[in-house]
Amino acid sequence: METGTGRPRLLGDRYRLLSPKGRDGQGIVWRAHDLRLRRDVAIKEIRPRFRADGADLKEARRRAMREARSAGRLSHPAVIAVHDLLEEDGRLWIVMELLEALTLEETVGHLGHLPVHWTAWIGFQLLGGLRHAHGAGVLHRDINPGNILLTGERVVLSDFGIAALNGDPSTSTTVPVHCAPAYVAPERLRGRPANPSADLWSFGASLYFAVEGRPPYPGSDALQVLGRAMSRDPDPPLRAGPLGAVLRGLLRRPPAERITADHAARLLSEILRTEGVAVDAPRLPSARIPPDALMR
Structure with a gap:
């Protein structure tokens, strides 16, 4: 410029x-x-x-x-x-x-789909950042493969452009038009407020895309995809292997039935250890910031 x-x-x-x-x-x-x-x-x-x-x-x-x-x-x-x-x-x-990186969307576009252990490693790293954000009272609200950056050494969640402080009543419950419906939790598509479990749905949908090579609700017609996302479960994954339990747990339609971030982190770490990939035991930051600590 x-x-x-x-x-x-x-x-x-x-x-x-x-x-x-x-x-x-x-x-x-x-x-x-x-x-x-x-x-x-x-x-x-x-x-x-x-x-x-x-x-x-x-x-x-x-x-x-x-x-x-x-x-x-x-x-x-x-x-x-x-x-x-x-x-x-x-x-x-x-x-x-500034990061020199490919997005998860671009990477899958080049390779077709990712192996189970790659996807588990990406998920484990990304979940650490998401748990950190939720512990600070911050929601992302637009997790999708285009917002996940892969540098070779880091997995980075970018674009908190519609992020909201958890519990902030001033934040609209409307889903912005640029959000891909296949990666938005069903309750958010119905106008309910965002919460950590909605981020976990989007996180799970992004892992589904990585290992399967397609979104959980595929299709080129946005209205058809929206209709499927609001009315039925995703198709069962075919390539996920041991990741299947993680995906099924994260993509349960009722928010109360979804597995927690802690549970997902344990499952991902177990998959990685089985594959011979050493990872630290999942844990939250020692100091958690109350959601309203910096809102006054």
Whole structure:
């Protein structure tokens, strides 16, 4: 992104935009350079929704602040780090760590599907970050294969763009239009509030996609997929092997019947040990932050 002089744009007298990295339902992600700390970063430019009377800048600002506040509270290798939030020229910019990674969606697109032990390892690492977020009172609300980054050494959950502080009554229960219905918990599709078990459904649906090579509700017609997701269970997995118990437990339609994150972590660690992959015993952070600790 250049200015009229042909030079790359400078944000906040600190971040020089270099080139676009990608686009999602909420905005454009740029590669940029932090002149102060002399490091490359990723900067997400939040594009506001448009209405008949113009851009909904108030909603864009609220959404960006929620993303930065939610992700900025977290510090875990499986959660993308948020460094800064800027507002300039009527636009909002979120500064994050820069990762050279493929998404889980891209990886499965290249390989067709992932082996059971790869999927279990990805799930175990990702679940550590998700448990950390839930322990801090933060919900993601949009876990899907496009938001899971694979660097080779890390599995990272990105894009807390519609994350909500657990129990925050100001957060809408509406599912944003860019969310893929195959990865949204059935109760959320029916308008019920998000909670940790809804994140676990989305987590399970993403593991289903990884090992099976397709979503739990496949199809190119969004309305048909939505209808299936609201009315019936996913098709039984065919390639999951020992992961089948994890997937069935996470993808139970009644939220109260789903296995917990702790239970899922134990099952995944057992699969990995059987496969000869050493992992630490699953545990939660020693200090849990009350959900309302930073909301005053």
